[in-house]
Amino acid sequence: MQNGLEPASVTIRDVARAAGVSITTVSHVLSGHRPTGELTRHRVLAVVEQLNYRPNRVAQSLATRHTRTVGLILPDILNPFFPQLVHAIERSAIHAGYRLLLCHTDSLESLERECLEDLVARRVEGVIYMRGTAAPNPVLERLAEEHFPLVVLDEEVPGLVAPGVYAMNRLGGRMAARHLWQLGHRDVGVIGGPRGLVSVCDRVQGFQETYRRLGAPVPEERTVFTGFSVHGGQEAGRGLLLRHPELTAVFAANDLIAFGVIQAARELGRSVPGSLSVLGFDDVTTAAMVDPPLTTVRQPIRRMGSEAFRLLMGQVRGTWEPVRRQLPTRLVERGSTAPPERVRAVSAAGGATPPRSPGA
Amino acid sequence: MQNGLEPASVTIRDVARAAGVSITTVSHVLSGHRPTGELTRHRVLAVVEQLNYRPNRVAQSLATRHTRTVGLILPDILNPFFPQLVHAIERSAIHAGYRLLLCHTDSLESLERECLEDLVARRVEGVIYMRGTAAPNPVLERLAEEHFPLVVLDEEVPGLVAPGVYAMNRLGGRMAARHLWQLGHRDVGVIGGPRGLVSVCDRVQGFQETYRRLGAPVPEERTVFTGFSVHGGQEAGRGLLLRHPELTAVFAANDLIAFGVIQAARELGRSVPGSLSVLGFDDVTTAAMVDPPLTTVRQPIRRMGSEAFRLLMGQVRGTWEPVRRQLPTRLVERGSTAPPERVRAVSAAGGATPPRSPGA
DNA sequence: GGCGGGTTCCAAACCGTTTTGCATAATGGG
DNA sequence: CCCATTATGCAAAACGGTTTGGAACCCGCC
Incomplete structure (x- = not known):
């Protein structure tokens, strides 16, 4: 592989150099975590603009230990029920600054396990899990035990103690x-x-x-x-x-x-x-x-989706508790x-x- | 925020320590990039198993500069046409070891731009772009100019020179x-x-x-x-x-x-x-x-999806060329x-x- | 003029991997 | 028996950011 294809994106270092300040300073003006001088700020911002600098989210994720990403496991995207659910979740997610990592499992238990493992390896902050098979999933159980942020949606997992949102x-x-x-x-x-x-x-x-x-x-x-x-x-x-x-x-x-x-x-x-x-x-x-x-x-598909995301966020930022929410049908x-x-x-x-x- | 919620996941360092070898060695037995002694290998593997170690993908991504992720931008997931397309793409993607980052834009140009920026900031290796609006998208144009791996799917972008897959x-x-x-x-x-x-x-x-x-x-x-x-x-x-x-x-x-x-x-x-x-x-x-x-x-929805992914992979691993594929209708x-x-x-x-x- | 306090900024450590260059041990050949 | 190899493993430098602990400076006040 030739490499050399990457646009060699501009790093925070480049910005610092061009603005004549330290990396730290750039980071601070960008994050606002500490006050910065009016003058430097403008200089830095100008350079950022000019160089079209965008922080590398994976580096950020590594440093801050959050990815602003949640995983979605769903059995069958061709069943229109699920796109509707995904849509509801997506709306909530984007509103909260999160992105969705999509895993379609075709109701295959092996795929489910694999996806789940991969999602946590990718350090998603939480998983919304929709199952399509009755097969037990050891990975899921381990996650629930460890109180990994997780909400089961639509299809209950028997024996699993984890937060969930279901219809009645x-x-x-x-x-x-x-x-x-x-x-x-x-x-x-x-x-x-x-x-x-x-x-x-x-x-x-x-x-x-x-x-x-x-x-x-x-x-x-x-x-x-x-x-x-x-x-x-x-x-x-x-x-x-x-x-x-x-x-x-x-x-x-x-x-x-x-x-x-x-x-x-x-x-x-x-x-x-x-x-x-x-x-x-x-x-x-x-x-x-x-x-x-x-x-x-x-x-109540929309509400199920948004409620699931809400529950997930609750876990992400603190309190894990196996709430079980059931929404009325009609x-x-x-x-x-x-x-x-x-x-x-x-x-x-x-x-x-x-x-x-x-x-x- | 209390923190302390993270399961404090086990790192490669822990594995190295537990196996009594260096970090490097662990990395090598796991990646196979260099030969390792039979004995050490087994010891390391055993520890990995026992500690249930999974490499942190974001750290890996930072180091290797690939994320095994592609971004999907789509205008309307409630139109069943798109889930079908997503399904086809997903199949190809998972087969190639890639995951999909989903961005629903509701056909909003502002969201489109934002998502696109975010996706490249997240270092997706490529983007499959499906538009729902006729509004020009400057970010998209910049990406195409920079030869960022990109394929336009289903809906052509007038004036944009970039690979694309469309129906006739x-x-x-x-x-x-x-x-x-x-x-x-x-x-x-x-x-x-x-x-x-x-x-x-x-x-x-x-x-x-x-x-x-x-x-x-x-x-x-x-x-x-x-x-x-x-x-x-x-x-x-x-x-x-x-x-x-x-x-x-x-x-x-x-x-x-x-x-x-x-x-x-x-x-x-x-x-x-x-x-x-x-x-x-x-x-x-x-x-x-x-x-x-x-x-x-x-x-030919399935073919459009898989072809789009194939084209994207082509770009990812090397040759950018604005191929324009049109698939027959019936x-x-x-x-x-x-x-x-x-x-x-x-x-x-x-x-x-x-x-x-x-x-x- | 010295001192407390507030601004600004920087150096350095860290996040968890990969990867390169090198040191050491083991091996085999002459 | 010694040297050239080859097998192994390690230290250290990336990757591109964040964040903490200070340093340097400026201000006004007693």
Whole structure:
């Protein structure tokens, strides 16, 4: 390698020399950590301007032992849920003068570990950790034990004592159940996400528990699990609907899955919501744009992101405590759910309720 | 600030002391830059293991003058196009041992400049720059002049001589035009993205140029511009359709806009593609999931991302040259386009073509 | 005129690595 | 047995900043 490519950037030494002062002085006028003479200050500033000097942040980081960087570990950037989260975090971060080091793990545990190690080796001041796999992560555990600034976001890590920000998943599941129940659905199916994920368990259990309490427990074979993806939802949805044509509604553990279910339903000639209601989770921005617009349980994504960052900063500048924040979900009713056909027919006959027109 | 929070990480000095060798030796066994005795090596490695030593990457960076980091500047992470691009870049990056420093600019020129400055101050080895504004960026120009490793991605910067990777936008526009023309559309509208963006110009011009050549030039007032967002598309679409109800098809400069147009059409009681065909650009993953599935011009997103990274690496390790790579687009026909009603009626009467059922 | 106090500035140590030049020990050949 | 090598390991100088402890100077006051 030839080297010689570097623009041989100007150092603080160059500035000092050009301004005829010591390095120390330059540093002080730049940082303001100590008062400097009016005259020298202007001279230094002028030289800085003229030479277009910018302090080397890595040298600064080494000396000051802070990098103004936080690491982000996320499982799947293609799931629109995560970009929304990243966006919220980014806003907070930039506002606080921090940058984000991005690590996409593709839900691979090995990558997760590697990234985590690398991030701390790079001396990020903290890590916001979003997992996509249920596999235990020893590195994460060590970090938590050492009280390394860390906040778990979105997907809880069982057994880990560390600060975290989550949605009220169980509550969300209940909301979904109540909604479908009230519409009159008695034969419902559930499509969960990856097995072992706490959020999936909570959502599914919240849903099932409500149906059970209402007197119509969801039989085990009507609950299936798949990946958090459109494809997964489609496959699982097709299977479920084929085995249980009597189903009038399906609750999906996230919006991507719900999208897949809608496609599967269409494939099988079942209209949504006419012959099948579909309910999602997350309220990703595209949820309002699909056909039909998806009824879904909204997570307060922006607040989750900013809260996560806030918590992280709290740790960075002092007090580590394993706060566990849960933010409320809320049902967003759109066009993918409607009363089941039987009920519809009845109420239409009674002239009470016209068939609902799905619309924003 | 109490400090004392740092886990007081173990340094190379600690390892050296514990292993009873010099710092140099430790460094050498770890890097393999010089041969070391079998015995010492094992001893050092054992200590490293035991102390769980990880070299401080920022110190390493300072000493070696490389950070194994590249900066990413992108205008809008909420537009699913960019996460897809980021994903592709990330894959290449991680494979090459690099990490990504993420800068979301919200299409703000001031933020762009700031981020760029910060990234080079942080000594990223290169920058992949995606712009969302037409405003000139002096920092960018300086960097390009200095031959700082840089590749412009997706959105060209007029007047800048720097390596770049783009889609064949003009060609894409032509493809869109040809498609609509062949379906029989003669009254078409165009909704461009932000004014001044080269990609927008190219797409729109490619489209218009084709229609002109075919003998049905698009009148100026049927072309409007808006932001790259669903909302923008909806507003612009509503306005356009209100002023020009005679339109039978609309070409949108990206998928988000197209989604908005579809919503606007629905608002106005026009079915898609029944009474209005809509054609997008990008082929974002959600394009296949909206209703109706969007016919769109696909950009080779993955290839654009990996090619951008490849180009960047080329610069990092040596040769700067302002290569300009253009990747081909391709029309993906889905359900949002169909022959205009008039034509449909005719051909249906002629019994030639049954109304097309939009489907995947 | 000496002295306390406030300004300004600088020298030097440090942050945690890499890397070069050299010293020493071990090895082998003549 | 001695010398030329080769194998090993160390000390010290970077890398580009921050920060602390003083030194030098100026001021006004008693």
